[in-house]
Amino acid sequence: MEEWVFPVLRTATPLVFASMGGLWCERSGVIQIGLEGFMLLGAFFGAFFALALKSVFLGFLGAGLIGAILGGVFGIAVIRFRANQIITGTAINLFAAGLTPILCKAVYGSANSSARVDFTEPLLWGPLVAAGLCAVVSWALFLWTPWGLRMRFAGEHPEALQNAGVSVVRYRWMGVVLAGVLASVGGAMLSVFLSSSFVRGMSAGRGFIALAALILGRWNPGLTVMGCFLFAFTDLMQGRLQGHEWFGIKVADPMVHTFPYAVTLFILAFVMGRSRAPKALGEPW
Amino acid sequence: MKNKIVQSVWVFGVFTIALLNGGIAYSAVKVGLVLDRGGKDDQSFNSSAYRGLKKAEAELKAEVKTVEAPDDNSFEALQRAFAEKKMDLIIAVGFSQKDAVIKTAKRFPEQKFVLIDADAGLSNVQSAMFEEHEGSFLAGVAAAKHSKTKVIGFIGGMDIPLVKRFLLGYESGAKAVDPSIKVLSNTIGITGEAWANPAKAKELTLAQIQQKADVIYHVSGNSGSGVFDACAQKKVLAIGVDSNQNRLRPGTILTSMMKNIDRVVFDAIKSVQDKKFQGGLVRYGLKSGGVELAFDEHNKPIFDTSAKKLIEEYQAKIIAGKLSVPDYYVTSKRK
Structure with missing residues (x-):
């Protein structure tokens, strides 16, 4: 347990949140390449609110709120003004990478790291349960509710949704804002749960890994969560494999570091079959 | 742009x-x-x-x-x-x-x-x-003297010669005190992000602690805060790097290998x-005060006095040229 199960669950937590955010956004028809940026902003604001309000829970809440606002900004660009979704997502990533050190400098006097969130010791189960709930609720909403069905139609056949008298734009707005909220909360997991301060650039590519998990999971909530676990597992495996000798040959660390990606490529190529994106993904409405 | x-x-x-x-x-x-x-x-x-x-x-x-x-x-x-x-x-x-x-x-x-x-x-x-290897040698001596399990750890940012130079010095310092000591070592990543990934550094550190490591030296820039988190959580010791990091976690950070x-x-x-x-x-190097171990009021309560004495002895030997610490930049070329 202590050796594998908890570390995998812990490592997967931010990925699960971000990929669920990505799932709702992309299933509603909007490409979400800005997960990385939302995570980074969430990481900063999670630590910021937790420190300012002396509460871990309010830290997550505050990060989610900021995520909603920035998701809204993203929405205004891609939905209201029909801007290119990939470029806007990239802009979010660059914006987050530039804004967080400035804010960090302004608040904590250092562009590289924030003060320490030093009251997180009892945080063991809460975030894991929250991530589990996030995945289960997403899955249930997605499969069994009219809301989930409409969400899927906004990304699959927006015309059909329109003809049924439902506003496509409204559902896309919900998808975009949800992505902002969930990815930011996922980012806050990094600064408040998995470590204890904001560090410049600490999302370290996890937003893109979450996106990869989403594609690996064929935009399906259950498989996407499995994808997150796979990444978390291979990442830990990679750490444990470092420095081992196989048949008397010591494999260099950089080789071992490619392990998660090699496994992903293998699974994509030989196990998964074709992954199909939502039909109307990336088409402005 | x-x-x-x-x-x-x-x-x-x-x-x-x-x-x-x-x-x-x-x-x-x-x-x-x-x-x-x-x-x-x-x-x-x-x-x-x-x-x-x-x-x-x-x-x-x-x-x-x-x-x-x-x-x-x-x-x-x-x-x-x-x-x-x-x-x-x-x-x-x-x-x-x-x-x-x-x-x-x-x-x-x-x-x-x-x-x-x-x-x-x-x-x-x-x-x-x-001369990072000289300072790291002393860090290794400190780690070996404070380890009860005889297993010590090292977390590096990337697998690059500079980090290996720290590691080799650290290992040789620890082995000079006790040849049977085991040194675990991990690196965080292969891109620049490795220096800013405390979440991953923390998991790697926890894994080392699981394998009985009880003093862990980090050479991982901003990722180091994750190493300190894990060590504080599991009540083992950590060694900081580059600047004096002792004050960040009094009671957890044994000392810091400073580059002045x-x-x-x-x-x-x-x-x-x-x-x-x-x-x-x-x-x-040690001689010109370019590198040194940090001793201040934050680590004084946890630092063993006999260990400090031994470190001073080694330091004097290195400065006098009686002891040469293996330098990865040299040894890797010889191969």
């Missing part, structure tokens, strides 16, 4: 400063400091260099200018702007500035440079290199003022 704009603003700013100051004659030593991306408040390398510069400004009355490079492409422009202003000394911090310094120093052969943490191989450049860049910067400025500037490769 964003970087370009920031860069041009910087360059423009530097030129403006250069123009404004052009007409005034100085007698004081004029020093330009080019910091890398970390900026002057990174609480490590750059802030240390900046401290040295400020000290020189206060004590030597040096005329100082500082610029922070927004990205790796702007080093050359920033250095050139200083060189065109005919600074007495240009100090470039960080190995990532090496190529830019070589180019600028060749173009301005009369200009004096200090390059910190890399060897430019030019006579008008003082290449200040730190502030001293190097100050000494270099002083040498220019005294007209004793020395070009070429200059090594700063």
